[in-house]
Amino acid sequence: MNNTNMTVSSALDGTKTKENLRQAFSKEAEAFAKGSIFSSLAGNEGNITAQRVMLEEADNDKRLSELWLSYLDELGDTLENLAELSALKEALGGNLYPAMAEIADEEGFDEIAEKMRLAASVKGAQSRELKSEGDRIASADALYSDNPETEWHCRLCGYDIKGNRPPERCPLCSYPLCFSKRS
Ligand SMILES: [Fe+2]
Structure with a gap:
């Protein structure tokens, strides 16, 4: 979680402000969802200006939802x-x-x-x-190494390859997730 807000989050425990942050998030999230949906409906009706206004404000609402979540220390x-x-x-x-x-x-x-x-x-x-x-x-x-010369070994077909991480699929036998680091 966000370290900057962890101290604030601990101080908020048990306060009315924490309850209010939860409510503020909930209402902004509702406004974001409704704004997005209503904007699409306005577009379907050809009300382009109304569509644009609601869509822009929905984006503002999403950002405020994110802000209140950050004070609640719920952005991971x-x-x-x-x-x-x-x-x-x-x-x-x-x-x-x-x-x-x-x-x-x-x-x-x-x-x-x-x-x-x-x-x-x-x-x-x-x-x-x-x-x-x-x-x-x-x-x-x-399966990540800071060293790009790290050697990875396919446990199924024996193919070896170097890199920070192994490929998702073996280039030889084509199986996924079959590499281990050579010790
Ligand atoms: Fe392989």
């Missing part, structure tokens, strides 16, 4: 952000949408219940994809 590096987003989508797909679908069923909103179940399966798949991307980056990071 890519690996942390992938994990955060994956957990959010796992919660949506695994718990929140299924529970909401049950309630919609009980209240007689069959179509909404069905859409929520479909959304849950999409969120589950997205969560797995994000996790898989995080795993891929983590394993690639583990």
Whole structure:
């Protein structure tokens, strides 16, 4: 997480200001999403000026969302952000949408219940994809050397190659992720 804001973030623990930052983020994120959607709708109707105004402001809203998140110390590096987003989508797909679908069923909103179940399966798949991307980056990071003369050895076909990192696929046997560092 961002070191600059870590001290501020610790001082914010338990304060009303921290709650307000959370609310400010939530509202700006809502304004960003609605501004983006409404801008597209205005464009579909041919209201080009309205489309442009809403799109520009949506971009401002996104930047303010990012600012409040930074004070909350919730902007991480890519690996942390992938994990955060994956957990959010796992919660949506695994718990929140299924529970909401049950309630919609009980209240007689069959179509909404069905859409929520479909959304849950999409969120589950997205969560797995994000996790898989995080795993891929983590394993690639583990296979990095500052020395460009580092020798990498294909454990499947024996091909050797030099560089800061091994190729994603072996040029000889074509298998992915099959290199280890020569000791
Ligand atoms: Fe190979």
